[in-house]
Amino acid sequence: MTTSAARTSLRHVLTAPHVTPLLAGTLTGRLPTAMAPIALLLAVRAGGGGIALGGALAALYALACAIAQPLLGRLVDRTRLGPVAAIAGSVAFATFTALAMIDVAADPITSATLAVLAGASTPPLESGLRALWPRLVTGPAELRIAYTLDSTSQELVFLAGPLVATALSQLISPAAALWACGVLGVLGTVAVATRAPASWEPPSRRAVHWSGPLRSPGLRLLLAAMLCLGVSLGAFNVLALALADLTASSWLTGLLPAALSVGSLIGGIAYARIPWPVPLARQLLYATAGYAVCFAPLALVTAPSLALVFSFCPGLYLAPLLTVTFIVCDRLAPAGTATEAAAWLIAVIGLGQALGSALAGHLADHGTTAVAAVPVLAAALATALLLTRGDLIAPANLTVEKTA
Template sequence: MPLTPARSSRPRMRDVLARPHVAAMLAGTLVGRLPTAMAPIALLLAVRADGGPVLLGGALAACYGLAAAIGQPLLGRLVDRTLLAPVAAASAAVAGAAFTALALIGCADHPMAAAALAVLAGAATPPLEAGLRALWPRLVPDPRAQHAAYTLDSVSQETVFVTGPLLATGLCQLLSPAAALAACALAGASGTLAVALRDPARWAPNRRRAGHWAGPLRSRGLLLLLASMTLLGVNLGAFNVLGVALADRHASGWLTGLLPAALAVGSLIGGLAYARSPWSMPLARQLLCAAGGYAILFAPLAFTTLPTALVALSACPGLYLAPLLANAFILSDRLAPPGTATEAAAWVIAVIGVGQALGTALASRLAEHGPTAVASVPVLAAALAAAVLLARTDLLASTDTPREKSA
């Protein structure tokens, strides 16, 4: 897989961080995103703690992810038409109330109420991730620095997926699943408040819009990208269940959080290396190489159930995950019609969420057959994500030249 560094000097991530508002906005969104990494595991463990089956826990986690996937594009379109601050604040209040209620009821004893609350918490997920990614062209106007900005975003996001699973697992092990669900409410509210109080969250969006009901979905290249990102979501959702299946087999609850944390650590390392030495190839080819490398390095996970080996192997595909996500969001911005940047980023986030819900549900159904059966789902999904891009790379090739976009 080519990893040749570009010869031209580019602004680095620390240069991006030094720009006004960037560090504060990024920190706030990272805290506000923690529930997206914590909630699926907290719901799974809450059901298990009450004596419920993995299938019910997987269903609740899938409800949360699917609802978030539906809500994000709608909230993203609302941000494009109004402001980020009020939309994020209102949605965080609703999500926080739902998480608080989940912490107070027994998820296994009241499955229908828990499902309704999981849906509400997911649908009201504040659009911080999409909002920040749509703001990057205005926070960092230099087109050369925007690549570093999106890489910084993807790399820093991995701290969420390192911290989130470990925090949820730790709170469940040391306190209770209710404490983990309450922490989701607290993290979402505090992170959203930090973002909403910053000036960029109140910047008026560019009023130039496509005006079509389909918004950014009119772009065939974006649809191809979304198909691949859906399969990536299936991979990530099934991978969380693999941790639960291994924890049950080996009677070690910490494995639930260690596997996704190992993947995120690998992604953090890979993202830092990618930012330091950007690949010298067109953007569409970078995306394909990242997806291919991710799929190839994921395959060995299907051939072992030893905990130590799986934790080590889980870090390997992560080396390509941050570059994969960074290029996906850059491409989504370039493929989207003017005036739909937030919604386009929200659709990428949404389809990953849909895929996670599907992957969680499918892997949960296979959990009774053991970890090997569960592992087949993320391995196959990673391969298909790369295959979709390989089939129609021509739809992405026109985005290799940067163009001015609205925020």
């Protein structure tokens, strides 16, 4: 595809009915997932609590979100996105409002209960939109661009979310940041739930096996590889902190993840403009291998300037990797399970991030090389899984457009 054709397809995707409002609403509604962990940490600190309590509340929120998303995704596949998102968003708003009204540090049991409820009631906007893409755009090229827009814009969520939470905490209070999580979640949910596609009937309501999309061997392999990807991303944040401490450059803590995100934005834009001329299964393998290879030098780097460069490089493959992953996920999902399959994918990446953060944190006392080994080896393992059992994700229908 030429650059001109790619630009035309991008314009067609953005101007297609419902696409821009749904994308904007989904991004707004997803901001709380990036804001809440920071807001909880800052609320605990403001109340005189310790980092351990703040970290535990943030972990409970993320874990509850990861566990609940596949269940909410299954509900969407059985009903419609709009009602499920509206109910979940209302519960999340009430829960964040309650968190903003209590002393989080003084009442850890209540705070933990509310954090779990807030995470579990996260509206399934991300998985819902990704399941809708094949019905919102036409043709493989526009579908690839739509998924690329989705994956690339995710970086904006994780760049803006912590900044908004921190700014509100410093300018007003951590309680204001928690309340804003509820408000933004409701605004995004309303923007999505009131659009016509949120009321569309699922394309298939046939009887589905109790295991849902997990009965697909190819999807199970994809989930295992993306769990490793999540581990690498979670450990990378700890590596950024470890390198900042080692070099006495506190700015590295935020700048290294930002460099990864900027690389992902650029990589996503490039992938949208210039498609890779190989089947999807090969694209997935190449993107995962490129990500792993670019991560490897971080195990040996300590100079801040080099750390920035080698944090930027893996990002170039991250957005293409996520884009192809969600396209393959949709192709592998059995009929009637598309939303749940996307939710499982989101969940395992989130669980991997939690595992990576915990493992890298445990190794922090052994130096930056030990910490860096976690994301490097996790990325390598993801590549190895796809390389050794790639036949499971390369059926013939992965090279053609999937029918509804």
